[in-house]
Amino acid sequence: MQRPKSPPSTDPLIPHLSGQLVFLAGHPHLLRFPDTSISTVHMTAIRSAAPGTLSEQFDALANGTIASPLSQYGLIRFSGEETAAFLNGQLSSDVRTLPYEQAQYSSYSTPKGRMQASFLVWRDGDDYLLQIAAELQTAIQKRLSMFVLRAKTKASDANADYLNIGIAGPKAADVLAKVAGGVPTDALAVLHGDALTVIALSENRYQLIARADQSQVIWDALQQAGVQPAGEDVWRLTEIRAGAPWVTAATQEEFVPQMANMELIGAVSFTKGCYPGQEIVARTQYLGKLKRRMFRVHIGTDAAAAGNDVYSPEMNGQASGKLLLAAPAPQGGIEALVVVQTASLEHGLHLGSVDGPALEVLALPYEVA
Numbered sequence: 001m002q003r004p005k006s007p008p009s010t011d012p013l014i015p016h017l018s019g020q021l022v023f024l025a026g027h028p029h030l031l032r033f034p035d036t037s038i039s040t041v042h043m044t045a046i047r048s049a050a051p052g053t054l055s056e057q058f059d060a061l062a063n064g065t066i067a068s069p070l071s072q073y074g075l076i077r078f079s080g081e082e083t084a085a086f087l088n089g090q091l092s093s094d095v096r097t098l099p100y101e102q103a104q105y106s107s108y109s110t111p112k113g114r115m116q117a118s119f120l121v122w123r124d125g126d127d128y129l130l131q132i133a134a135e136l137q138t139a140i141q142k143r144l145s146m147f148v149l150r151a152k153t154k155a156s157d158a159n160a161d162y163l164n165i166g167i168a169g170p171k172a173a174d175v176l177a178k179v180a181g182g183v184p185t186d187a188l189a190v191l192h193g194d195a196l197t198v199i200a201l202s203e204n205r206y207q208l209i210a211r212a213d214q215s216q217v218i219w220d221a222l223q224q225a226g227v228q229p230a231g232e233d234v235w236r237l238t239e240i241r242a243g244a245p246w247v248t249a250a251t252q253e254e255f256v257p258q259m260a261n262m263e264l265i266g267a268v269s270f271t272k273g274c275y276p277g278q279e280i281v282a283r284t285q286y287l288g289k290l291k292r293r294m295f296r297v298h299i300g301t302d303a304a305a306a307g308n309d310v311y312s313p314e315m316n317g318q319a320s321g322k323l324l325l326a327a328p329a330p331q332g333g334i335e336a337l338v339v340v341q342t343a344s345l346e347h348g349l350h351l352g353s354v355d356g357p358a359l360e361v362l363a364l365p366y367e368v369a
Helices: 040-047 054-063 083-088 134-146 172-179 212-224 232-242 278-286 342-347
Strands: 022-024 027-032 066-069 073-079 104-109 115-124 127-133 154-157 162-168 190-192 196-202 205-211 292-299 309-311 319-328 334-341 359-362
Touching (some): 073 083, 115 134, 162 172, 292 319, 334 359
Antiparallel strands (some): 022 027, 073 154, 115 127, 292 334, 292 359
């Protein structure tokens, strides 16, 4: 059956697409862009495009829309009829129950329960895509592949297949409605299309995964819709404010999932079968109170990074915890996610030493018990 064509677009924001949009089969609320070829060189150019000034990016995040090519993340594709069962035996989330139109956070741990990587997982046809910190992808993909054995699944690098773009700001939904033709509303809901996939992350935050051969058209449409290109630092700030932890090389094998609030964002299942570190994760959940938790903080310094130690007076010179993510704050200084001893909160937290810059605890969008 021939796909029904949409009427010619009269939207001035996308004049170069006028008369060329067709509805997606099975998804009439999403639009498909015309077939165009794009080289790896073009996609690399988009990923490395210079953003505006930090002030311009912060202003757009507060009052408009930013678009950030997410080159700090990599994509691993798992293909094969036993993929769901295999991943369910390796990751902390229940991959078997992941619906086609939903994404989920997850993690991969050592046998001692320490996270080697964190993921955002969604489905792509019969395949599964795992988003991971780019610097960890090669090693983690290789390690997971070691355990495939006779399972009917295969891991491959999917970075050349897609352009991954973060969209955020109070006008983000309006922009996506124009450019993508539809906007998922529930947290971690996914809208699939031939040319692109849209994931709702949290309030006013989305990921747009554009097929490589359509990415230039989609990026141009975003630009014409008035988005402000933004860099990695500003997108990381949105992750921090959402309380979404990402394990990087600086924090690998530092935290049990619950220390980083992973179960609070749906990344841990306590009802599924075994996976590496499952016994430690379950014991942490059901035996005793967690001694460490993740909090959002502001630090009055520009010199802070993931992996930096945090101290508190009552710890007698021992570190209370570590920064997990850090990014420049609009008001100056740094906003960060920090995993620390909860008992240290009442005594005060300091970066680098007990005499270092103080950490001010800020609100997260979910309650930390």
